[in-house]
Amino acid sequence: MEFYRGTILNPIDGFNFELIEDGLLVIKKGKILFCGSFNQALLKYPQTKDIKKSIELIIPGLIDLHTHLPQYPSIGKGKGELLPWLNNFIFPQEIKFNNPSFAREVAKIFFKKLIKNGTTTAVLYSNSNLQSTDIVFQEAKQSGIRAFIGLSLMDINTPAELQYSVTANINNMLKLIDKWHLFDFGRLNFIVTPRFAGSCSIKLMKEAAKVAKDHDLYIQTHLSENQQEITHIQSMHDFEHTYTEFLEMVNLLTEKTLLAHGIHLQPKELKIIKDSGSTIIHCPTSNRYLQSGIMPLYKYLKQSLKVGLGTDIAGGFNCSMLNESREAVENSKYYRIFCDKKSKIIEKKNALWISTLGNAKIMNLDSAIGSLSEGKEADFIIFELTSNFFSNYDNLDDILSELLYGDNLKIRDVFIRGKKVNKD
Numbered sequence: 001m002e003f004y005r006g007t008i009l010n011p012i013d014g015f016n017f018e019l020i021e022d023g024l025l026v027i028k029k030g031k032i033l034f035c036g037s038f039n040q041a042l043l044k045y046p047q048t049k050d051i052k053k054s055i056e057l058i059i060p061g062l063i064d065l066h067t068h069l070p071q072y073p074s075i076g077k078g079k080g081e082l083l084p085w086l087n088n089f090i091f092p093q094e095i096k097f098n099n100p101s102f103a104r105e106v107a108k109i110f111f112k113k114l115i116k117n118g119t120t121t122a123v124l125y126s127n128s129n130l131q132s133t134d135i136v137f138q139e140a141k142q143s144g145i146r147a148f149i150g151l152s153l154m155d156i157n158t159p160a161e162l163q164y165s166v167t168a169n170i171n172n173m174l175k176l177i178d179k180w181h182l183f184d185f186g187r188l189n190f191i192v193t194p195r196f197a198g199s200c201s202i203k204l205m206k207e208a209a210k211v212a213k214d215h216d217l218y219i220q221t222h223l224s225e226n227q228q229e230i231t232h233i234q235s236m237h238d239f240e241h242t243y244t245e246f247l248e249m250v251n252l253l254t255e256k257t258l259l260a261h262g263i264h265l266q267p268k269e270l271k272i273i274k275d276s277g278s279t280i281i282h283c284p285t286s287n288r289y290l291q292s293g294i295m296p297l298y299k300y301l302k303q304s305l306k307v308g309l310g311t312d313i314a315g316g317f318n319c320s321m322l323n324e325s326r327e328a329v330e331n332s333k334y335y336r337i338f339c340d341k342k343s344k345i346i347e348k349k350n351a352l353w354i355s356t357l358g359n360a361k362i363m364n365l366d367s368a369i370g371s372l373s374e375g376k377e378a379d380f381i382i383f384e385l386t387s388n389f390f391s392n393y394d395n396l397d398d399i400l401s402e403l404l405y406g407d408n409l410k411i412r413d414v415f416i417r418g419k420k421v422n423k424d
């Protein structure tokens with residue numbers, strides 16, 4: 001058994017947290033045996049009486065529901081809005097990622113960086129290349145991270161080096177599913193990834209949806225990120241209805257579908273998404289960087305839409321889900337300033353809740369991760385204080401302010417299934 005004493009911040013149902021000022025976390029064989037107050041723990045585990053009280057902070061591992069691994073070297077590079085940015089800066093980078101040794105190097109650094117930032121589960125895009133995506137899985141295996149990894153499907157309207165036929169794309173997916181899906185008792189998973197309607201034919205999207213259905217898989221794609229993108233896709237597919245109706249028509253809207261961005265949606269599209277059970281993944285840092293727009297997070301939550309959070313590297317420029325949580329709060333202020341004075345500002349606790357238990361629920365993983373409940377797998381982060389600025393963790397808002405805005409807390413250790421995964 002392993003024991004960790006410190007202040008514990010634990011997400012609970014209802015967008016909230018419980019705060020255990022002097023707590024103990026007990027781990028056995030990678031699972032949480034006990035999470036509660038130290039005094040209570042002493043009765044059950046008398047051997048812990050000599051563990052000194054610490055001013056460390058323990059929270060569950062962070063979950064990132066949208067990012068692009070091959071784009072990691074492009075952070076902060078390039079300019080312009082989505083479509084020219086993709087064509088001029090991102091696709092050339094993803095072509096480079098066809099090179100196996102480059103893919104391995106990027107994947108190695110990327111997973112290390114995610115873990116260093118406290119991300120214990122990531123849902124990500126590889127590029128469209130089978131061998132490079134296999135390498136991404138190999139490096140995810142080595143790193144210890146939990147991941148859902150997708151082969152970015154593209155068969156039209158993109159550089160030839162990234163395009164594959166419908167048959168090749170489907171066969172490549174099936175190979176990866178066979179080799180990696182549910183690897184290590186579900187630590188690694190395959191996710192069906194039609195990149196976006198601008199790079200896929202109708203046939204490819206329908207075939208991809210069929211693979212997801214046959215294998216009961218999650219799907220990830222992009223939706224209504226940018227106004228030019230919406231117009232481009234409507235003219236490209238000669239389609240007069242909305243972007244959401246188009247995805248519905250190709251069978252991509254399921255209870256297990258993650259739709260990145262969803263900024264410019266009409267009421268009827270929101271209804272279709274809600275009825276389908278699909279989830280919108282909010283990526284506020286990226287939305288500002290690429291000048292895509294301001295997503296109304298408060299409005300979506302009020303309408304009981306499922307909404308997750310993701311960093312969206314390299315549209316996003318920061319791998320930290322603490323950063324993304326803060327950006328969700330700040331984005332809701334922009335929405336209030338520029339779009340709707342009646343809209344409310346997202347609370348810090350709501351944003352961090354989405355990055356932990358909320359995102360776990362979206363992936364149907366809340367019985368295993370997302371909070372520090374007994375019986376769950378032990379994915380957690382230990383922070384240490386880097387100053388004596390405050391030494392009492394008796395106020396939830398103070399802790400959330402430090403986590404999201406301050407610089408007095410530093411991630412010291414990151415654990416997945418009870419195993420320390422941050423190594424230098």
Ligand SMILES: [Zn+2]
Pocket residue numbers: 066067068222260312
């Ligand atoms: Zn994206």
